[in-house]
Structure formats: structure tokens, C-alpha cells
Amino acid sequence: MPRAQTNNSTLLDARALARALQRMALEIIELAHGTEVLVLVGIQRRGVELAARIAAIIEEKEGVRIPRGAIDITLYRDDLELVGPKPVIGATHLPGDLSGKHVVIVDDVLYTGRTVRAALDELADFGRPRRISLAVLVDRGGRELPIQADVVGETVKVRPGGRVDVRIEELDGRDEVVVVEGP
């Protein structure tokens, strides 16, 4: 939908998105030195769907079932006080004790890093993984905390005020990543 004063550009179309996920899956397998202790945890909401897709890709390649979970980080946000009305809290469910596992957090966009910080705090309440890594579909820069992604689908620089909209089939009816530049 055209908007005045903004520019939309498609960063990834459906095919590019699928290829990015393929590559990310391979990188995750390498990062985890195989699938033995690998657990994928998606951040609500789109991270969960992306984690499911990546897990399916890995399962096809390696022939093993990858445990996956979802976390909602709303209650761990550092800006809860400032937000009103209160955001809706999604479901959190994790596959058993995370101690000794290699947890790969999956999210759609990495920006300030605050969401990931909240996710790290929340995971700490569920056990002590051997290692935690981060996989994101898009890294748009603009970090406010010292957080980095280990696996990245696509990098793009977007000014503050701009947005990266990730749309996926399961929730939005189509796959694409669009950059909306601000005024």
C-alpha cells in the first residue's frame, strides 16, 4: 500500500527468503557441530515460525528430529513500564531442561538487541545451556546493546524511523521482507 513520504523496497522476495533459510540451516548445523544437543527456540511471534521452518530443513537434511520451543519475552522487556496499553503475552513452551544443550535463538529482525537481551534473561530462568547462539533472518544494524548474531540471513542498513517488515505465509499470507524508509 503506497504511503506518502516513505519508500518501500523489497529486500527479500519469497524465493530469496527460502534460500536464506536454507543457508541459515546449514550454518546452524555447522555452528552446533551437528544436531546432538541442538535446540531451536523461536522468539514470539515470527521467530517461532521461522524456527519451525529451519528445523524442518535440518530434519530433512540430517534425518533427526530437532527439539524446538517458543518464548514470549514480553514479561522480560526492559521498557514494560513505558508501554501502554500492556502488550498481549504469547505462549512460552520449551522442550524440557535446557541444561547442557546448545540453544539457538531464532528471530526475524535484529535491531537494538533489547529483545535478545530479554530472551537471554528468560532462558536463564529455565536452566543453564552449554551454549546459546543467535540466528536472525535480517540484521538491520542500530544496536543499543553489545549483542551480535551468529547466523544472519541478510544484512541491511535502515535509518532510525524506518522499519523492516517480515511477512511469512503462516501468519501474513505471503513470504517477503520489505524495508520501509521513514520520513
Added chain:
Amino acid sequence: MTATLEKDLVGLEFLSAEQIRLILDTAEPFKEVSERQIKKVPALRGKTIVNLFFEASTRTRISFEFAEKRLSADTVNVAASGSSVSKGETLVDTAKNLEAMRIDMVVMRHGASGAAQFLGNRIRSNVINAGDGKHEHPTQGLLDMLTIRDKVGRIEGVKVCLVGDIMHSRVARSNLWGLTKLGAEVAVCGPRSLLPRGIEQLGVRAFGRVEEAIEWADVLNVLRLQLERMEKGFIPSLREYYRVFGVTTERLERAPKPLTIMHPGPMNRGVEIDSRVADGPHSVILDQVTNGVAVRMAVLYLLAGGRPELADAAKGGGSE
């Protein structure tokens, strides 16, 4: 447009159906928090909450205390006896003192109807009514509704009958408001001397005999009968009450369908309810207790903080 709540939760009478659903839906994820090993989330970290209980209550206060601590808030309990309140300090002065100490939220139980609203009108802190006189006990009404929704799958069209001393019951009033707003059919049952004037005009049926209620209802919410009702002459004796109005296994066996049994607690076994009924397969009394903590966490979460004018900090590009 998402529903939002006012500064205080005083009762369910003036909440909209959307607001009530918001609280019930928000309670769901909080149920999961209580199942974790570490039953704590930092959502209300740094908030000070006072539990101001002018009437003794162990279970409601403990439930609120768990809810507050699981949200990482700092809690202080003030019980009426032994505090300055019992020395004649007025409610207004108590309110002003709390405000002067910069308390974030007050959970109050008081013997006078309207006390929660009274306090909420005078202090900036959020006020949550944990029971005011005979007026309302909104978190109890909410947890009762959540329990019904979990057990039956919905609230709309469910036939819920409140049994007991309706006249003096704030639980009954909150249930009545909440359930009717969400489309349940509500009835009350009890001795006529304990049914308040005009209750039918509030959209509620009245049954004079508990057998009629059992015949009609899907859910019975059995209220505690207090000893003082007998002392003040509303009913002749507790024994008679049990014989005529008790929810017994014999009466329930004659029900056309299995009834879900609820009770806000604490129970008078052998007065308003048989032990075998309270402990039986259709009783959800313990679920009510579990749901109570989740509902109270949801209420505290939804009411706390929230300064929308600074919400810009939260905006910007998909996730962060």
C-alpha cells in the same frame, strides 16, 4: 483496538465484556509461569505493592502475595489489627500515608462497601479491591469465570447458579456482573431471608430450593455460610441450613447431568457442602485456587505502570 483497564480495579459491575476478556486471556500465560521451576518473571520489578487487609483473610492475601512476588514486585503486608488503623486512624489518613510513601499499588480488603473506590479516588497508586464489605470481590469473580471457561470451554450460555447467603456476599455480586456480561445465564439460590431486594432486576433468576437449582444449572458456585447469619437471626440454625440447602451427594445424584462444583473457600464442610462433593470428581475448587494466582498476576500486570507518552521508545522496525 485493544481494551485497556482504568487505574483501579474496584469491581466488575462497570467493566466491559472486552475488558473482562482481556484479563482472562492475559491470565493464561501466567498460568504457565506458575508451572516453571523458577516461578518468577521480572515484569513488576521494583514496584512496591502494599496488601492492606482490614479484614482477616489468609487465602486471598497469600494468593495476592504469590502473584506479586512471582512478578518480582516488593510486597508489604499490613493487617488491620495492631496497625495504626485499629487505633482509630481514618481511611483517609491511611490513604494519605500510603501516598506519601510512594506506594505503586494497593491491594485492599475492607469491611465497608465502597471502600476500594473511596481509596482509589484519593490516591494515585493503583487500587485493587480484594473485597469491600458486601459490594464486590472482582478477582474472585474473574478466577471463577476463568475456571468455568477452562472446564466448560466457554462462558456464553452456561448456566451458573450461586448458592447460599447471596445478600451478604461480594463474591456473588462480582460473579453476577462478570458472568452476565459474558453471556452466561445466572441464577441465585438460598433462603429468602438471604436473597437481596430486587435481585431479579439484575438479570438473574431466583430459586427458593436447592433442588430446583441443581435441576437447572450446569455449574454450582457454593458460597460459604457464616455463623453470624444464624446469630443475627437470618436463619434458625446451621444444621437446618445443611438439611434444606446443603449441596449433598444425594441431591447431586438426582441431577439430570453432571454439575461442575465450585466454592470460593474456605469451606464449611457439612454446612453448605458435603465433603464428598467438595473432594469429588466434578469439583474444581482447587483449580480455582490455581487460577486465582494467575488472574491476580494478570490484573497486577495490566494495571501496573504504563506511561504511554514515553511509548515511542518501544517503537521501531519489527522486533528489536
Added chain:
Amino acid sequence: MTRPLLLRGGRVIDPRRDFDQTADVLVVDGKIAEVGPGLTGPDGADVRDVRGLVVAPGLVDVHVHLREPGNEDEETIATGARAAVAGGFTAVCAMPNTDPVTDNQAAVGFIVRQSVRAGLARVYPIGAVSVGQQGEQLAEFGEMVGAGAVAVSDDGKPVVSGHLMRTALEYARTFEIPVADHCEEPTLAAGGAMHEGLVSTRLGLKGIPAAAEEIMVARDLLLADLTGGHVHLCHMSTRGSVELIRSAKARGVRASAEVTPHHLVLTHAACEGYDTHAKMNPPLREPADVAALREGLKDGTIDCIASDHAPHAYDEKDAAFDDAPFGIVGLETAFAVAHTELVLGKVLTLPELVRRMSTVPAVLFRLPGGTLAAGAVADVCVLDITNPWVVRSAEFQSKSRNTPFADRELVGRAVLTVVAGRVVHEREGRPTR
């Protein structure tokens, strides 16, 4: 020696003589000298132009609580008398539920002296029916009347014992004073904070059923019939009471009844939100009760309006509904409320209202005033019945502010009040010299 006073060009209403026309009123030596058109006063007279205003006999309120002795922080006889004249009242009767109770000659005399010292509205003491208002032993009616009491009452409380009420009615006949009863069956009303009905159910407050009043009204009417005494029924609030009074009066029972302005205007809906300014005893009731009281006032079943002025300190009313004391002030709003709702509301004519607020109460309690006939005491009020004003409780002459009418726009206000020929109250702007 007060200067003679000439009130020129007002609409003079004297219900006692069915007089309602434009005329001048001349006051000399504390008495009404003459009423008629085109009067001239003697030299040095204080001449006031009251064209466009109403000149009526000073209003008389037979039921007020002035709190002195005992609760002078809420009101004193002086501040109460000042509130009275601000409201157009030249005489009030003060109920004896003071602390200590006004149940003896010395206490009655104290009130009379305080009234004289204040020099504003005439304050007539009502003595207690029973010693200490304890409901057991008759107080000394004779001594109290001798000291200036005009009636007896245990108001605040009912006279619970039938035997005591009967005895009081019989004994009071000796002194030709009314026995005023606060009609409330105590076991039915106990613990109640408002009218028992749908609103009390919703608010979770214990209610006072209408029957609690009607039972005692019926009892008092039967006892008045039995004894031939004069019973005066205070602050009637229910339609059942009105019916009982109507049929008793038809049988010739010597009963009189009063109603407050708030019971003629407000219903139990005013208690929504737990507003303690709607908490009084008897409570505000249902629209059907208000309608019946208005009808009763119109047809004379209810004889007069009395305010039941009940001052309370602001922090006492600032409490949870159950804990707040009963009562509201009324002297400074009574006429305005009654005029706005009843006269402008076409329930009563203005002369009918003046009759119910001045002429009749004076007759019932055998007080001077209530008329502008030549030779009568010069207790006069001049009323502005055209300019609206907004009630600002902070500007009250009374020490207390507990009114449900705050910020209401009303029509009807005393702009000049005269007691015994002296101007004791006047409002800026009108009337001009």
C-alpha cells in the same frame, strides 16, 4: 431603637390573609405597621426599593440541629442563626440532641440566651421527650416550656416505648405543645445506611426498609388518636406514611407532618458512587415516594417543609459510606431547592410554598410570625425568584459544608431578611436604597 423600615413595590404574599399583590410594607417598632400601595414612611425611615422581588413573612424551620452545646466545631447557635437568615428564615426550632442533651430548664435557657446574643434568627429550643433521650423517663416538660421550649422531641432517635410516647402525648397536652417523633422502628433499621431497594442491593449496603418508618407512623397516629395529643411527624419519606397520615387526618386525629426539601427532590439514585452527601436518616427513597410526598404537600396531608439541617465536619463525611454520619445541611438551600423544583416545576404556587414554609409551621408550633398582618411581629423575608444562582458550599454561613446540592443552579434566594424590624441579612446588589 430601630429605624422604621419601608419595603416599596414588592409582590407581597401573605398566605394567612390570602394576600398576593404588589404593595408596600411598613415596619415600625419591630411590628408590621401597614401593608398597602403607595405608603410613605415617617422621617428617617429606611426605605428599600424591592420592585421585582417577593416580600413574604419570614420563613420558619421547625427542625434544625445546631450542635451547641457539644459539637461547636460543626455549628453553633450563632452560626446556625446566621445560616438561617441567609436562607430567609426568621425563626428556627432547635432539636435537643446536643451534648449534653437539652432535657432540662437550664439547658433550654442556655439556648434561648445564645439566640438572643446572636441577635439574628429566633432560635426556639425543642426540649427532649426523655431524660438524656434515653427513652425511659419523661423530661420536665413544664420546666422546659417555662424556660422557652416550644415542643418536645427525642429526634435523632425514635421514642421506642409505646407507653412512653403515649404518656408524653398526654402530658404534653397540659402545655399545649406538640410531641415531634423521629419515626423509625429500630430493629428493622439497625445497621442500615440507605433505602432498602435495588440501589442498596447493587452497592452492597444494608438498607432501611420503608416499613421501618411506616410502622412507627401508624403507631404514633393511633396514640395521638387515643390521647387527643398533638403528634408532629418529623421528616416523612415514604408513600405509605403519606397514606397513613391522610386517612388519620380524615378521621380527625391531631397529627401534623413535615417533609424536607431533599426528600421532595432526590431519590436513592443519589447514593450511586457511595456519595456520602446522599446519606441521611430517613434515607432518600424511590421516585414513587417523592411523587407521593409532593402530592401530600400539595393537598395538606404534609403540613410543612422543614430542613432537618444537620451539620457535620467535612472530614466526618469524608469516609466510607457505612462509616459516615447521617445528615446534610439545609438552611441556606431549602427555599431555593423547594422553589426551583416545586414552584418552577409547577407542583405548588409560590403562595402555597410560602404557606408551607412560613405560615403553617408558625401556627403548628404556636410561634409568632408567619404573617404580614398589621400588628404582627416584623419577621420578613425578601426573596429574589428570578435570578439563578449556583450553590457554592464554600460560601455558606454555616460552619459545615455537607450538602448534596453543591454546584447546582437554583432560582430563589433571600436578599433581605428582617427579624423584629431589624435587617439581619442582606445580599449585595439588591435591594437598593
